Amino acid sequence: MNRIDLAAFAQLAPSLRKPWHDGYYAMYSSVLGGVVTEPALMTLPLDDHMAHRGDAVFEAMKFVDGGIYNLRPHIERLRRSADAIALALPVSLDDMERIIVETACIGNRREGYVRLFVSRGPGGFDANPYAVCGSQLYVAITAMPPSFMEQRPEGARAGVSSIPPKSPMYARVKSCNYLPNALMKKEAVDRGLDLVVAFDEQGFMREGSTENVGLVNEDGVLTFPDPDRMLRGTTMLRVMELAKDTTGADAPTDAVFRETTRADIERAREMLIVGTTWDVSMVCQFEGKPIGDGRPGPVYRALRERLLEDIRTNTALRTTFGTEP
Ligand SMILES: Cc1ncc(COP(=O)(O)O)c(C=O)c1O
Numbered sequence: 001m002n003r004i005d006l007a008a009f010a011q012l013a014p015s016l017r018k019p020w021h022d023g024y025y026a027m028y029s030s031v032l033g034g035v036v037t038e039p040a041l042m043t044l045p046l047d048d049h050m051a052h053r054g055d056a057v058f059e060a061m062k063f064v065d066g067g068i069y070n071l072r073p074h075i076e077r078l079r080r081s082a083d084a085i086a087l088a089l090p091v092s093l094d095d096m097e098r099i100i101v102e103t104a105c106i107g108n109r110r111e112g113y114v115r116l117f118v119s120r121g122p123g124g125f126d127a128n129p130y131a132v133c134g135s136q137l138y139v140a141i142t143a144m145p146p147s148f149m150e151q152r153p154e155g156a157r158a159g160v161s162s163i164p165p166k167s168p169m170y171a172r173v174k175s176c177n178y179l180p181n182a183l184m185k186k187e188a189v190d191r192g193l194d195l196v197v198a199f200d201e202q203g204f205m206r207e208g209s210t211e212n213v214g215l216v217n218e219d220g221v222l223t224f225p226d227p228d229r230m231l232r233g234t235t236m237l238r239v240m241e242l243a244k245d246t247t248g249a250d251a252p253t254d255a256v257f258r259e260t261t262r263a264d265i266e267r268a269r270e271m272l273i274v275g276t277t278w279d280v281s282m283v284c285q286f287e288g289k290p291i292g293d294g295r296p297g298p299v300y301r302a303l304r305e306r307l308l309e310d311i312r313t314n315t316a317l318r319t320t321f322g323t324e325p
Helices: 006-016 019-023 049-053 071-084 093-107 179-190 234-244 262-267 298-313
Strands: 024-029 034-036 056-064 067-069 112-119 136-142 156-160 195-197 212-216 221-224 254-257 270-275 279-286 318-320
Touching: 019 024, 024 093, 034 093, 049 112, 056 071, 056 298, 067 093, 067 298, 071 093, 071 112, 071 234, 093 112, 093 136, 156 270, 179 195, 212 234, 221 234, 234 254, 234 270, 234 279, 234 298, 270 298, 279 298
Parallel strands: 156 195, 156 279, 221 254
Antiparallel strands: 024 034, 024 136, 056 067, 056 112, 067 318, 112 136, 212 221, 212 270, 270 279
16 A cells, blocks of 8 residues: 655645646635645545534635625624534634635635635544544635526526425534535435425425525515524525515515415415525426416516625625735
């Protein structure tokens, strides 16, 4: 067997580069104590409990035109997730914000994603969270592919997931224990769909694998399921504010949390998908049946436009950064 020491690793590193690494711009690691831009060095110790137990919390946010959108709500949700699993943050939220901005700056792009992780930390390979040297922070700056609706303007084909939703305690925490979410994504791909949506034992709609799902009902009200039984999406909360602030014939009459079932989906005028990667997208078909007339509806169009404008121009929600000279 090849034995690889540090010198051999340095020689090997260039050959470890893969085509998808083109979209990996920079990574901060508290284990390394700095930022790397060489993808072969964007690694995690295997004994970090994030790797072998999923014992960690994370966030993903986007930056557009050199401004990170909703940075504070994301890091505050990260803090709530960490509190829920008694995970001490390794730095203050202000220091975390500074590290994110400096890493984005070194990433040297105007558009992309910030992927933020706080892990239980390295130390032994068993489940004991007390057996670690301390929590760690990792921040990766990566490319942003074109949005779903740009690639598929006719909308998403969705269906019912066979994967049971997480219990409320785990659904509210954005932990790195995302096996049900990954299996939902696999199910969607295997069925040739764009997403599947989980329903609980009572038949109430919950969420997609990494997105919240809402309905525009027969009265024109935008509804999202009980926020205590799923992840409170930063996009969903902002879209609800924008919906309440939008007037005119295309605007929803209200935006509320209300439990919904498959029967409500069949009656809905529109079905919306909201999330950091999806912005506001629409479902054209659910289990093969059209939603409304199956075409992009007025509430979808109005809210998508409002959200995209917010992402680009709302100085109160944008954290801007420079790029390296
Ligand atoms: C399970 C789940 N629900 C909803 C969302 C949407 O949250 P946000 O709008 O903050 O991206 C995500 C985001 O990744 C998620 O993982």
